Amino acid sequence: MSKLEPGTYFMQGDEASVEGAIHAGCKFFAGYPITPATEIAERMARRLRQAGGVFLQLEDEITAIAAIIGASWTGTKAMTATSGPGFSLMQENLGYACMTETPIVIVDVQRSGPSTGQPTRAAQGDVMQARWGSHGDYEVIALAPNSVQEMFDLTITAFNLSERYRVPAIVLSDADIGHMRGTFVIPEKVEIVDRKYHTKPVSYNAFAYDENLVPNFPKFGQGHRVHITGLTHDISGYPKTTDAKVHEALVTRLVNKIRLHREDICRAEVINPHADSLVVAYGSPSNSVYEVVNERADVGLFRPITLWPFPEEQLRECAAHARRILVLEMNMGQIYWEVERIARKSPCEKIELLTRLGGDVHTPEEILEKLA
Amino acid sequence: MNFFDFYRQDRWPHMFCPGCGIGTVMNAFFHAFVESGLDQNKTVFVAGIGCSGRIPGYIRADSLHTTHGRPIAFAGGIKVADPDLKVVVFSGDGDLGAIGGNHFINACRRNVELTVICINNYIYGMTGGQASTTTPRDFFSSTTPYGNREYPFDLSEVAVAAGANYVARWTTFHVKQMKKAMQKALLKDGFSFVEIASQCPAQFGRYNQMNSARQVFEWLKASAVPRSKASKLSADHLDLNLMGKITVGEFVERNRESYMKALGVLQ
Ligand SMILES: Cc1ncc(C[n+]2csc(CCOP(=O)(O)OP(=O)(O)O)c2C)c(N)n1
Numbered sequence: 001m002s003k004l005e006p007g008t009y010f011m012q013g014d015e016a017s018v019e020g021a022i023h024a025g026c027k028f029f030a031g032y033p034i035t036p037a038t039e040i041a042e043r044m045a046r047r048l049r050q051a052g053g054v055f056l057q058l059e060d061e062i063t064a065i066a067a068i069i070g071a072s073w074t075g076t077k078a079m080t081a082t083s084g085p086g087f088s089l090m091q092e093n094l095g096y097a098c099m100t101e102t103p104i105v106i107v108d109v110q111r112s113g114p115s116t117g118q119p120t121r122a123a124q125g126d127v128m129q130a131r132w133g134s135h136g137d138y139e140v141i142a143l144a145p146n147s148v149q150e151m152f153d154l155t156i157t158a159f160n161l162s163e164r165y166r167v168p169a170i171v172l173s174d175a176d177i178g179h180m181r182g183t184f185v186i187p188e189k190v191e192i193v194d195r196k197y198h199t200k201p202v203s204y205n206a207f208a209y210d211e212n213l214v215p216n217f218p219k220f221g222q223g224h225r226v227h228i229t230g231l232t233h234d235i236s237g238y239p240k241t242t243d244a245k246v247h248e249a250l251v252t253r254l255v256n257k258i259r260l261h262r263e264d265i266c267r268a269e270v271i272n273p274h275a276d277s278l279v280v281a282y283g284s285p286s287n288s289v290y291e292v293v294n295e296r297a298d299v300g301l302f303r304p305i306t307l308w309p310f311p312e313e314q315l316r317e318c319a320a321h322a323r324r325i326l327v328l329e330m331n332m333g334q335i336y337w338e339v340e341r342i343a344r345k346s347p348c349e350k351i352e353l354l355t356r357l358g359g360d361v362h363t364p365e366e367i368l369e370k371l372a
Numbered sequence: 373m374n375f376f377d378f379y380r381q382d383r384w385p386h387m388f389c390p391g392c393g394i395g396t397v398m399n400a401f402f403h404a405f406v407e408s409g410l411d412q413n414k415t416v417f418v419a420g421i422g423c424s425g426r427i428p429g430y431i432r433a434d435s436l437h438t439t440h441g442r443p444i445a446f447a448g449g450i451k452v453a454d455p456d457l458k459v460v461v462f463s464g465d466g467d468l469g470a471i472g473g474n475h476f477i478n479a480c481r482r483n484v485e486l487t488v489i490c491i492n493n494y495i496y497g498m499t500g501g502q503a504s505t506t507t508p509r510d511f512f513s514s515t516t517p518y519g520n521r522e523y524p525f526d527l528s529e530v531a532v533a534a535g536a537n538y539v540a541r542w543t544t545f546h547v548k549q550m551k552k553a554m555q556k557a558l559l560k561d562g563f564s565f566v567e568i569a570s571q572c573p574a575q576f577g578r579y580n581q582m583n584s585a586r587q588v589f590e591w592l593k594a595s596a597v598p599r600s601k602a603s604k605l606s607a608d609h610l611d612l613n614l615m616g617k618i619t620v621g622e623f624v625e626r627n628r629e630s631y632m633k634a635l636g637v638l639q
Contacts, residue, residue: 028449028453030449054452054453056448056452058448060474062445063442063474066445066448067445067448067449068449069449070436070445070447070449070450070451070453071449071453072453073416073450074450074453074457076453093442220416220434220436220450220454221456223413225412226435227428228434228435229429230439231437238383238429239437
């Protein structure tokens with residue numbers, strides 16, 4: 001049984017992510033066990049073989065991300081899954097994937113930190129790490145699911161966006177969503193995107209690009225004879241380590257290929273967009289907001305599904321109507337600053353943060369109390 | 373095939389220092405590769421960061437210049453994802469023995485189908501001559517101004533102990549043996565490892581009163597002892613290259629089941 005048939009299924013969020021990956025065409029998984037992402041590796045170990053792919057358990061997370069980047073250069077869709085400590089270890093090679101424009105998918109099921117923290121408790125402490133964790137300037141794509149359904153859907157979206165833009169895509173989940181059990185639906189039709197390949201040998205100028213800013217992919221073993229390096233390179237792919245102009249052109253393109261396509265990449269869920277009070281929440285805490293907005297027409301929800309790049313325009317529109325904004329996060333304030341930056345210029349009087357640490361999510365009562 | 377069908381003439385002159393042993397390694401490798409009959413279009417060259425890491429950039433083939441210490445980790449992913457490709461790694465002693473040590477021993481243990489060539493110059497060349505995990509005891513470097521007090525690694529013995537299918541070590545003096553070892557390694561199933569003790573006159577020589585490439589080269593030559601003889605010397609020798617001696621020869625040749633066969637990826 002390769003991919004699951006369309007229909008309704010009941011499983012854990014982590015497991016639904018595996019089924020999403022297989023649906024997207026993932027044929028290679030490498031990982032290292034870590035709570036609360038281990039179930040992804042365990043299901044991959046069983047399911048990938050059935051789906052004609054390979055599962056590897058490797059010596060650490062540095063190896064895992066290196067292996068999926070290597071696999072991706074053979075034209076294979078590849079993924080790893082981890083939690084905060086492992087995600088920290090992956091950062092150098094995450095930057096390498098950005099620099100070499102390698103499509104990969106990382107599922108980070110967040111837990112409390114810093115350090116080993118509380119392994120089984122949900123948190124949202126890796127949001128800024130996902131954006132800035134590697135050194136240098138770059139842009140990645142990060143998506144935040146809040147249900148078992150979205151663990152399936154957004155894993156597919158992550159593969160699609162990663163393939164389209166030749167960039168790492170991160171599914172930024174958390175322990176509650178990863179371990180949550182529930183139903184999800186696999187629809188009849190699922191859109192799958194594959195990267196654009198060079199069809200004729202390119203040898204020279206393998207990184208030439210058009211106004212889309214995404215070069216075609218010269219997969220290994222096709223006679224392209226390309227050189228791929230994490231050093232600054234020009235369109236030939238060869239190192240140019242002392243030329244400021246080459247570096248600026250490369251990094252600007254790597255950043256712009258994401259920024260210019262924000263409309264295609266950014267997703268958000270909005271309820272009661274013209275409400276007086278706007279709650280901004282993503283991942284686990286957003287589930288408590290549904291109850292609130294169901295009862296209160298004067299409270300709205302803005303849920304960024306794409307965290308990076310942040311759905312700036314969509315938020316600005318809602319913020320223009322809001323008298324106050326309340327941001328819910330399971331951290332000491334990360335997306336809060338993004339919201340503050342975007343909403344600052346709106347007439348909104350108050351932009352506040354309601355924090356929950358240690359794995360407890362905000363209750364609807366707490367939210368209402370804060371808004372009272 | 374001539375030399376410049378294999379190497380990228382358009383990228384000449386290369387960036388290696390005068391007298392560097394890498395030239396000898398590249399020359400021997402060219403002959404080994406041609407005689408092995410492997411397909412350049414179906415071979416991927418992978419490297420980490422360091423002087424030795426620059427070799428794949430000069431080869432006219434698909435190549436992945438990765439991060440410091442990690443080439444074996446990337447290479448394993450390439451090989452398993454597309455078993456039709458031959459994957460060759462070039463690495464330095466810092467890349468392989470220090471920051472990448474864990475990848476090295478685990479890839480040997482799994483017997484991953486890779487050929488790894490390590491250019492051991494006993495020092496960090498690229499970053500200006502700091503001590504490495506293979507710097508012999510009492511030798512000098514920019515970070516051991518009073519002499520190195522640590523015991524070094526014997527990379528080849530580590531590879532044997534960890535389970536590689538083929539392991540050989542030669543110096544840049546032993547060009548014929550080096551070429552033959554590389555050729556055997558390229559055609560060997562499972563993990564094959566060739567370590568080349570190589571001269572770095574610019575750093576290792578400079579810090580150790582060997583002021584020319586020739587002097588370092590002479591030191592390598594004089595230090596080389598066949599492994600068969602070395603085993604009769606004092607038990608101390610396993611601490612490292614015999615406290616200044618370098619054991620050379622074939623360390624192991626065996627046929628443990630290779631990784632992808634064990635995994636069922638390959639029959
Ligand atoms: C994570 C990381 N740490 C440190 C460095 C700096 N660095 C570059 S090459 C190198 C050591 C090179 O020595 P070796 O691997 O022996 O190769 P050689 O240059 O001697 O061939 C170091 C420490 C780096 N690039 N990345």
